[in-house]
Amino acid sequence: MTKRNYDAHQTKINIMETAMKLFAAKGYADTSIDDICQQSGSSKGSMYYHFKSKEQLFLALAEDAFTKSWDHWLECSSSLTSATAKLYAYADYFVDHHNRPLNKAGEEFIAKIGPNSEAGQKFFVILMRVIDDMESIVKEGIAAKEFKHEDPKELAFIIMSYFSGLSDSYLFMNREQMKQLFHNATRLLLEGITSDKGD
Template sequence: MKKRKYEAEQTKQTIVEGAKALFAAKGYAATSMMDICEATGCSKGSIYHHFQSKEDLFLYLAEQAFTNSWQTWHEQSGGDHSATEQLYAYADYFVDTLQKPLNKAGEEFMIRVGADSEAGRRFMEIIQNYMKGFEDLVQAGLDSGEWKGESVQELSFIILSYYSGLSDSYHLMDKAAMKELFRKATTLLLDGIRK
């Protein structure tokens, strides 16, 4: 029984890794279940045994990516650092994880399924859970009196949008230059929200 369970987990992992590579390379819409079968060597039946649909498979990947990303950040940022120090560290982490393979596919996924669909709502819930973690960092900055702001959600959204906009330049410079750009941008941002 244990061997069968292990083999099932291995098959699922093969499907997940193959699908992730395809979604990253081709996008969500251009990746078919047949493509995933060919890339993984798994039958459609095997894929549907683990995932109800292509949407379900993509949502699984998104949840893994966002949960793992936040857990990794949380482990790296631990300690008694001020919110300002943590924001600088988060900016470095953001640069370190810039080439997130599912970002563009996630945007396409939402356009394809629509925000009002069950899949769209599930995807937004994954994003909101990630945002909640970042909001805790921003709330710490507000609570400690380091930063000013009226709404933790609004300020969190502004900061993450700011970093996302900067990340569009990552093809134009190396990682060290990007980190320096993000550090300067963080200083500029903090000049606006520091008390």
């Protein structure tokens, strides 16, 4: 890599890291291109060289964040031998690594651009990759007869929606309390909440 290419790459990384912090802190709508350029020390020319728009920048951030998060999870979970163990471990991982403020910015992003827009469809594809990743755990559990034989994609969507909803608890719980909540929620998900008669 030439020095020029290296410098351009570093500029791109700096823009993305700065934008990530700003989107998480201020939300999507309240973060402007000027904010990102000022905080990153980059010119608008540099910004638009790497990203044609704020939408494209947010999509690049989302894809990068989800890909890195899942790759890291695979590394952390490589020694686990059952889908049940992986689901409990993923609940812990979700608490430790989930960026709820940035996810809120994602919800705001979709609300602003619309789910049927080109950028909205691209964001949906990125989100579906996350569902596909969870689906691999579900399929493993079904094959090992740990989980009921349900539609694996639908079950993966339910699990991710379940965890995502629970993540709002960061507003009033510390990390350890959240981990206990997620552990209990995972147990209830696996066991169901129907009581045996007479209990």
